[in-house]
Amino acid sequence: MLKEITVLIKKELTLEWRQKYALNGILLYVVSAVFITYLSVGAKQGNLSVPTWNALYWIIILFSAVNAVAKSFVQEHQGRQLYYYMIASPEAIILSKIIYNSLLTLVLALLGYLVFSIILGNPVQDQGMFLLNLVLGALGFSACLTMVSGIASKASNNATLMAILSFPVIIPILLMAISISKNAIDGLDPSVSVDKLISLLAINAIVSVTAYILFPYLWRS
Amino acid sequence: MGLSWWKILAIVLLAFTITAGLLMDVPRLPILNETIRALYFHVTMWFGMILMLVVSVIYSIKYLRTGNLRHDDVAIEFTNAAILFGVLGITTGMLWAKFTWGDYWSGDPKQNASAIGLLMYFAYLILRNSLTDVHQRARIGSVYNIFAFSAFIPLIFVLPRLTDSLHPGNGGNPGFNAYDMDSNLRVVFYPAILGWTLLGAWMSTVRVRLKRAERKMEDKLINQV
Numbered sequence: 001m002l003k004e005i006t007v008l009i010k011k012e013l014t015l016e017w018r019q020k021y022a023l024n025g026i027l028l029y030v031v032s033a034v035f036i037t038y039l040s041v042g043a044k045q046g047n048l049s050v051p052t053w054n055a056l057y058w059i060i061i062l063f064s065a066v067n068a069v070a071k072s073f074v075q076e077h078q079g080r081q082l083y084y085y086m087i088a089s090p091e092a093i094i095l096s097k098i099i100y101n102s103l104l105t106l107v108l109a110l111l112g113y114l115v116f117s118i119i120l121g122n123p124v125q126d127q128g129m130f131l132l133n134l135v136l137g138a139l140g141f142s143a144c145l146t147m148v149s150g151i152a153s154k155a156s157n158n159a160t161l162m163a164i165l166s167f168p169v170i171i172p173i174l175l176m177a178i179s180i181s182k183n184a185i186d187g188l189d190p191s192v193s194v195d196k197l198i199s200l201l202a203i204n205a206i207v208s209v210t211a212y213i214l215f216p217y218l219w220r221s
Numbered sequence: 222m223g224l225s226w227w228k229i230l231a232i233v234l235l236a237f238t239i240t241a242g243l244l245m246d247v248p249r250l251p252i253l254n255e256t257i258r259a260l261y262f263h264v265t266m267w268f269g270m271i272l273m274l275v276v277s278v279i280y281s282i283k284y285l286r287t288g289n290l291r292h293d294d295v296a297i298e299f300t301n302a303a304i305l306f307g308v309l310g311i312t313t314g315m316l317w318a319k320f321t322w323g324d325y326w327s328g329d330p331k332q333n334a335s336a337i338g339l340l341m342y343f344a345y346l347i348l349r350n351s352l353t354d355v356h357q358r359a360r361i362g363s364v365y366n367i368f369a370f371s372a373f374i375p376l377i378f379v380l381p382r383l384t385d386s387l388h389p390g391n392g393g394n395p396g397f398n399a400y401d402m403d404s405n406l407r408v409v410f411y412p413a414i415l416g417w418t419l420l421g422a423w424m425s426t427v428r429v430r431l432k433r434a435e436r437k438m439e440d441k442l443i444n445q446v
Binding site: 207210 | 363
């Protein structure tokens with residue numbers, strides 16, 4: 001099982017590396033989204049209030065993640081999916097996709113953070129907490145979005161479905177992540193956020209476990 | 222056929238809820254005044270909705286285990302009735318909020334959470350309609366139904382309790398236990414929950430039967446040709 005997962009993750013990485021345009025596209029998407037926000041709010045460095053900075057950051061990460069993960073089940077054509085169906089267990093496939101997509105989302109989030117800090121200023125006071133929250137948020141986003149992209153890939157009008165199916169499901173994770181990151185930006189004592197971190201972790205666990213249990217049924221059809 | 226016992230019970234309970242709910246004495250409280258009667262018509266909607274969603278999830282699981290379309294009929298129709306209850310719950314809640322909080326929508330965590338919950342189930346309906354094959358629709362619908370329910374539970378039970386809310390029972394506001402000094406409210410409240418839920422189940426089962434009859438007729442037509 002573990003070996004299967006590592007092989008599948010390696011496959012995803014190689015595939016991504018071979019089609020660099022997709023990766024570069026999504027990276028450019030983050031940078032342009034941040035830049036558009038910067039121009040639209042008309043803010044100079046440090047001019048933006050902290051809650052707005054925080055909300056804009058997470059919304060951009062959310063949309064980039066939706067776009068990045070949406071392709072995870074459609075980029076490979078039917079024949080190859082059938083091949084995976086024959087050689088790998090569905091559990092290994094969903095776990096490897098979730099892990100790979102968390103890495104991808106984390107890269108996007110870090111890039112977004114970097115660009116945000118450069119052009120909109122960096123108000124974050126507690127870096128460690130902020131980054132820990134990014135890791136947990138990326139995990140939750142990817143678990144939820146991977147499952148939803150699996151569902152949406154079975155239906156036509158994929159892009160709309162991806163958005164309407166994932167947004168309501170992802171909101172608990174998003175709200176938790178936003179409030180923890182608000183605490184981290186204000187530099188509050190970590191003990192304030194512990195409760196919320198645990199709830200975020202619990203929601204992540206619920207979503208991942210349901211995805212793990214349900215994916216075999218989805219994969220079979 | 223006649224009415225089975227639980228349908229008669231539903232009629233009796235609802236008649237009791239409406240007459241007693243509107244006529245019986247309620248505790249006089251500042252701000253709330255007579256709107257406290259919303260307990261019988263608003264709060265019970267959410268109880269009914271959640272109970273019906275639980276039934277729907279159970280039947281979705283049954284469908285995934287057996288692949289029998291009859292289970293899927295139950296799952297979708299109970300979700301439909303639950304959505305109806307949810308819409309009624311959110312409208313009655315907004316009316317109540319207008320009189321007590323001063324606004325139809327004041328961005329209260331509970332209001333937001335229930336609106337998101339409804340969005341989730343509207344998305345479920347759209348997902349089902351965008352799939353054409355019956356079996357695929359049932360299977361993928363069931364998968365999303367269970368997945369959405371597992372996100373819905375933390376959404377409505379956990380998150381509103383972590384933030385401050387104006388809603389009774391949250392953020393230091395007294396809940397219904399504190400209002401209910403003489404247990405007058407309970408006498409109507411518990412029967413009301415049961416009555417509304419039974420009504421929802423009744424509506425769902427009628428629609429389930431309709432759906433099964435339609436499928437049977439379709440099968441007959443196809444097999445004749």
